Amino acid sequence: MKKGCRLKYLVFLIGIITFWIIGFEVKADEPLVIVIDPGHGGENLGGQYEEYTEKEINPIVARAMKEELEKYEGVTVYLTHEEDVDMSIKDRAAFAKEKNADFLFCLHFNMSVKHDLFGAEVWVPAAGEFYSKGYAFAEIQMQEFTDLGLYSRGIKTRLNDKDQNYYGILRYCTQEGIPSVLIEHCHLDHASDQPFYQNDEEKLKEFGRLDATAVAKYFRLKSEELGVDYSNYPVSEIKIPSGIVRPDETEPELCRIEVDAVNEETGEAAVTIKARDADSYILYYSYSVNGGNSYSDLQIWPRPEAWNRSQEENKVTIPLPFDQGIELRVCVYNGFDKWSESNIVNIEPIADPQRLADELEKAQEEAMKKKQESYEEIVYEDVKEPKLSPIPVLVAVICLLLCMVLISFILAGRIALLLKSKKRR
Ligand SMILES: [Zn+2]
Incomplete structure (x- = not known):
């Protein structure tokens, strides 16, 4: 190589390195762009329970989330809509694209058809890096929820009949190349979740601050104002899946019960439930005393290791009604609300101690x-x-009569003697 040529090559190399360093610096200084999408709005009310309507409460959470997130350094936050307006799902994703969003967080509250479900859940896109990023964030979000005291219904994917993301916001964001998640904070229509959102707007704002903290941890942000630094926060490395991550479409494969003991005084049965779902995990159980004709409210199932790993054996106490034959049966639900019923155990009627007493x-x-x-x-x-006793009375009467007869005889005798003596004279 000639000397001039070598110099040109060196200048070119230095130029590239300088450009790369400057470029990197510029990129590093670029603020993180977060788009928050309060679910529903305008004519689209969302879930409604008592005086609570999603289109009204989602923005309260979203504004508190934005306010909190803006306390962190190097982050710009937008809401897809500030006013109570109808906005299509597609437009929400397009808005995020226009703002060059690094992530979109879609905020909702849940309700169930039978008003029986409770807990929080996070829906993530079903494929590629969108799945990995969504899942890694959702893990942090779910930890925040469970720390608050909510029951985890899991981090899940849901598909439509075309094998695309069921939720439009996740579908369109994926198409726009923006990572996204849909957060269902809790169930409006269940007593277990109501203390987390009712009666005080501050509770909704707390949800917003909780969501912001999860985002700050995921993006390893720091805030001088809040005095927190999540620079070293351990965010899970979730492997990019090769295909679509499908929801669990099959029922739990194991559900059996054994009655260990029946307490005749309290009318409670100590029962061992064995349940397993190899694809996912057990979420709830409910019990029936009439062979499955009707079931109790859903009860939580222990998942001590991790929210997505359920314990196989669950020892529970089930209250039984007195004075009736019992056909005990249990139903277990996996994280995708697929369920299996157990065998039936017959229990003889237990006499009600209160009734006996x-x-x-x-x-x-x-x-x-x-x-x-x-x-x-x-x-x-x-x-x-x-x-008076009748026998002595009878004896007395007879005696009296006899006396009277005797006296009559005596008198009659005397009269006869008298008459005789008169005739002699
Ligand atoms: Zn909603």
Whole structure:
């Protein structure tokens, strides 16, 4: 290589390195762009329960989330809509694209058809890096939810009949190349979740701050104002899946019960439930005392290792009704609301201890009452109505009659003697 040529090559190389460093610096200084999408708006009310409507409460959470997130350095935050307007899902994704968003967070509250479900869930795109990023964020979000006391319904994918993301916002954001998640904070229509959002707007704002904290942790942000630094926060490395990550479409494969003991006094049965779902995890169980005709409210299932790994054996106490034959059965639900019913265990009627005690008390009262009555009768007979026995009366009457007959004879004898003596004279 000639000397001039070598110099040109060196200048070119230095130029490239300088450009790369400057370019990197510029990129590093570029603010993080977060788009928050408050679900629903305008004519689209979303879920409605009592005086709570999603299109009204989602923006309260979204504004609190934005306000909190803006306290972190190097982040620009937008809401897809500030006003109560109808905005198509496609337009929301397009808005995020226009703002060059690094991530879109779509905020919702949930409701269930039978008003039986409770807990928080995060829906993530089903494929590629969108799945990995969504999932890694959702893990942090779910930790925040469970720390708050909410029950985790999981981090899930959902597909439509074309095998695309079921939720439009995830579908369109993926098409626009923007990572996204849909957060269902809790269920409006379930008593277990109502304390987390009702009666105080501050609770909704707390949800917003919680969402912001999850974002700050995921993007390893720091805030001088809040005095927090998440620079080293451990965000999971989620492997990019090769294909579509499908929701679990099959029921739990194991659901069996054994009755360990029945407490005749309390009417409670100690039951061991064994349940397993190899594809996902067990989320809830419910029990039936009439062979599955009707079931109890859903109960939480222990998942001590991680929210997506359920314990196989669950020892529970089930209250049984008294004075009736019982056909005990259990139903378990996986994280995708697919369910399996157990075998039936027959239990003989258990006598209601309260009823037995009441009956005993009543019998004792009645016996006491009878005793009292007979005592009163005896006293009454002795004091008020001294009765004569018929036999002595009869004997007395006969004696009296005999006496009268005897006297009559004597008198008749005397009269006859008198008459005789008069005739002699
Ligand atoms: Zn909604």
